[in-house]
Amino acid sequence: VKAVLDARDDLPLDDTRERIVTVKRRLPVLLVDGNPSGGFFERAAGFTALALAPSAELVESNEASDNYLMEPKVLPAPEITTLKDLEKNKVVVLADVARLPGIMADRIAAYVANGGGLLILAGPRVDESFYNGWDGPGGPVSPVDLGPLEADAEGIQPAPSTFDHETLVLFKDERNSDLGKASLSGFRAVTGRRDGGSIAASYSNGEPFLAGRNYGKGRVLLATSGFDVRTGNLTTRQSFVPLVHELVTWLAGAGGVKLNVDANWKPALALPGGGGLKGTYFRALDQSRGIAIERIDPTIQFDWKDQQPHKGMNRDRFQIFWEGHLVPPVSGNYRFRMEVDDKATLKIDGRTVMRMVSTGKRDSGEVRLEAGTPVPISLSYQEEYSFASMKLFWQVPGQEMKIIPAQALLPLTGDREKEVVARSTALDPRGEERRVTVSVGRRGRSLELEGAAIPGLYQVKIPDQLGEEVEDLERPEVPMVVRRDVRESRLQPLEEDDKALIRKSIDLVEARNVTDLLAVLSGKGFGKELWKFLAIAAFFLLLLEVALARWISKSRRSGEDVKVEFEEKSGPDPEILERMKGARQAE
Structure with a gap:
């Protein structure tokens, strides 16, 4: 979007503003139903799903038709361990889900930390001890500590005067909203607020109705009542449908790539993901045959069976070498496990932790690691004949054995602060070509334009691998705007790129001292x-x-x-x- 002010003044550069507005074609939402045994309208997720997409197909098959922006899918809670495509959803709704298996709890916490949205509907079935103890890479997931289910025979109402969140702006005026007339006979007590959590709305009795927090790059909202008929008549109010849409839309807005960046001499886009190990895939056991591909693998969890791992590689007799750094979340003694077909060697901080020379599964001894301190890790894998697979697990102190997650891995080798994983080009506002690098560092993954920034619209060519991984960058070319800084000075020292840009127009003599x-x-x-x-x-x-x-x-x-x-x-x-x-x- 471009706006031009017809000022006709002596400084036309500040008469133009550009902004990138991302338009979503679809908004996939996963609703995990904690009460899947009854009829559709008796379930915990039934009314919420219909509020997103009033589709007959949703009632019959748990999935809506293609005629709605919102794309809800209802999944019974017992089937959540079969979920494979969690990251494809923009928002996850836990509708009165008692608790999650450990592996799924870690996956969802990581999903939110990487930019996903999470809505917790704390209904009658919820096990408050699970949510109060649910931790992830961004700390406690829940914005508040939950208490027991409270009952009020006369019913309590959401109090519009307490609405203090951007999702509730439409409902604050009682003349235009009936949300304050909803009556709830049951709600979850709140016993405390977590660091970073905030109360967004309360009931007429002063108890919290809605709480929220930012979690890593994502967002979390928690309602202290289930959105179903068991705890009141909230679902029968006219405001219920827009309320659900506002909550889900806000949660979905956390993720994605921010294509409008502040004025900076090296404009860069912060990209989701990026954790993992750098993998070098050799065509054969004989390394002289060359490399098929080098890429970042988020986790080591592969089962190729009798197929080639990548085009141009052998089906048998090939090797792969992964390297990077491991970042422990807590201090303590860790154990590692490899499930291999055929051979593998794991080294941590230069020391061989495990070596397997035949197909099978093996656990390591204890390895002492310090929280937040990256240590070098390398994994060498060789396939001989028949089926091929490689999986790498760890056991964090006090937890169960699980696949090492991407957020605990950095694809950095040696003493490098960042690793360039792809290159491309971009056209700046003057029509000149700039070099573009995609790199992974200790702060995550970023796309950076080389050279001094010029405010305005850029057209960035997206590397193929990046377009496949990041939905917002799936097109071959993506616009990016560097916002103009209207301040006369940012009171920051000039960098070498700044000086080089100035020297193109005038002579620059630097003051060396007072x-x-x-x-x-x-x-x-x-x-x-x-x-x-x-x-x-x-x-x-x-x-x-x-x-x-x-x-x-x-x-x-x-x-x-x-x-x-x-x-x-x-x-x-x-x-x-x-x-x-x-x-x-x-x-």
Whole structure:
């Protein structure tokens, strides 16, 4: 979107503004139903799913038709362990789910930390001890500590005067909303608020109705009542449908790539994901046959069976080498496990932890690791014949054995602060081509334009692998806007890129110390020592004068008439003469 102000002033550059608005074609939402045994309208997720997409197919098959922006899918809670495509959903709704298996709890917490949205509907079945103890890479997942289910025979109502969240703006005016008239006979008590959590709305009795928090790159909302008929008539209010849409839309807005970036000399896009190990896939056991591909693998969890891992590789007799850094979430003694077909060697901090020379499963001894301290990790894998698979697990102190998650892995090798994984180009607002690098560092993955930034619209070519991984970058070319900074100064030191840009237009002399700065303020100047240039110029003038004198002297000795003619003037200005006469008479 581009807006131009017809100001016709002397500074046209600040009369234009550009912004990128991301339009979603579909918004997939996964609803995990904690009460799947009854009829559709008796389930915990039934009314919420229909509020997103009032589709007959949703009632019959748990999936809506293709005619709605929202794309809800209802999954019975006992089947959640079969879920394979969690990351494809923009929002996950836990509708009165008692508790999650450990592996799924970790997956969902990581999903939210990487930019997903989570809505918790704390109904009658919820096990408060699970949610109060649910931790992930961003800390506690729930914004509040839950207590027991409370009952109120007379019913309580959401209090619009307490609505303090952007999702509830539409419902704050009671003249235009009936949300405050909903009556709830049961709700979850809140016993405390977590760090980073906030109360977004309360009931008429002062107990919290809605709480939220930012979690890593994602967002979490928790309602202290289930959105179903068991705890009140909220689902029968006209405001229920827009309420659900507002909650889900806000949660979905956390993820994705922010294509509008602040003015900076090296504009960059922060990208989701990026954790994992750098994998080098050799075509065969003989490394001289070359490399088929180098890429970042988020986790080591492969079962190729009798197929080739990548195009151009052997089905048998190939090898893969993964390397990077491991970042432990807590301090303590860790155990590792490999499930291999055929051979593998695991090294941590340069020490061999496990070596397997035949198909099977093996656990390591204890390895002491410190929280937040990256340690080098490498895994060498070889396939001989028949089926091929490689899986790498760890056991965090106090937890069960599970696949090492992507957020605990960095694809950095050696002492590098970042690893360039892809390259491309972009056109800047002047139409000039810029180099683009996609790199992974300790702060995650980013796409960076090289060179000094120019505010305006850029067209960035997206590397193929990145387009396959990030939905917002699935097109071959994506627009990006560097916002203009209207401040005269950011009070930040100039970097070398800044100076290079300035030198293209003017000479730049840098103040080296306070003396130079004071010299400028007093009008004396500073920087290059000009006396040398002045001395050289005086020397050449002296030579010229000597040469001229010798020529005149020589001409006189030879009797040559040397005549120097001066420009003739017509005389002083008459007006000046009259003023001088007047001044003399006055004396």
